[in-house]
Amino acid sequence: MSVTFLVYVLVIVVPFVRRAPAPPGTVAEFDWHFFVPCRDEEAVIGGTIHYLRGTFPHAHLWVIDDDSDDRTTGIVRSARRNGGTRDPYIHLVQRCRPEARTGKGHALNAGYQQLREWLDPHADPERIIVVVVDADGRPASNCLDVCAGRHLFGDPRVGAVQIDVRMINRDQRPVGLRGPRRWLGTTLVRMQDLEFRTAISAIQLSRGYTGTIAMGGNGQFTRLAALDSIAGQSSTPWRGSLLEDFELGVHLLTNGWRTGYTADTHVEQEGLYSVRRFLAQRTRWGQGTMQCARYLRQVWASPHLTTLGAIEVMYYLAQPWMQLIGTLIYPVPIMLTFWRATQDPHQVFTWFTSGAWILFVAYCAFGLLPFVIWGPIYRARCEPRISLLRSLWFGCAYAVYIYTFYITSWRAVIRLLRHRNGWAKTRRNNETTIIGAIAPDH
16 A cells, blocks of 8 residues: 555656646636635635635625534625625625534525526536635735636636645744743644645646546635536535535536636635644544445546546545555554564564665655655745745645544544534634534434
8 A cells, every 4th residue: 555655746746846837817707706715704704705805806705604603694685785886796695503513515505596596597517716815815816817818718628627636724823822832833834835736736637637627615716607516406516515616626527518627717715723623633534434325326427527526536536445454454564573572682682773674664665755855845845935944844744744634534434324414614713712512413
């Protein structure tokens, strides 16, 4: 498993390092609609509305309030009445319990349905682009130009595009934390930034060869015609998985649409300082991946995916399960060695010094090298101002960071076994109270 994974990493590094920017397109050829799902987002939604309206003045902004308990709705209404005149580009979609708070996908479906009702019946869905942005998201000012390019939405076969993701607070220290907790929080955010801008970006670029580029929850662009093609009679393009973004991509690919990815632009979001909130977020992602295993037959049987593409999707869906197996298999050689050392320490010492130590070096190399290399790559491609020594430290820290997914995979499978499928909202760094943080399990 380790050797296979090392080869896989080396394969995806090549297209990432060799990537060259592509020419942008013409924004005016499309109509742009931002979807911002919100649930208790008073801490960030005001700034996001101000940023999106100022940066993309001709794009419509659809704020989908998922029955917030805080001032989210009031802030949106105030923004719509800016200067006493109603802003026709800001739309508020309100959901109420019991239909609300059942997941991000359901909230996005409500936005899709409202958009469909608002549009002129003769509007061309081929040139209408829906952009999903988190309540703390900051898309780069060039994102519409880039996504309008001929290789992306300029190609009528492309149904969706995912852009690069960065942590907006990667250079900021957490307020209110001191000592080791402050250091840990700062390092955790840096690891999230490194993960998205190197490893995940490289994986997405390599998927361009297999035709299986996946969608992310933030910075996800989708052609309305593509959403229409999978919405069905219930008008629900999103199907309710805890990993609604990846699930959407699977439906688009198996229905014949192409998906694209670009690192020529990006969306910034808030990285998490708290280990507890980070583990909760990644547990939800892991559980969502496990839920999407129900699409394995659909993926394999789709005539629109090549055999290599189907294998790539299946490999991704298998990763949480492989991590479960890994936690059981990887410790076995070490445990057996220590057990044998208690029985016959002299024999173990002789065996180790006579050449067996090479096995342990190789064991560590195959387990760490695929992650450590991303530190220097992060310096070379993303953050050239950091030193080489610090980039090596980032690589080592990233190796430790990745092993937290073994924890989240077990947490995810336990939630599945207990039929706890509720959608847990990740709290913002500056939230001090938990207001409706967990949706009822069902």
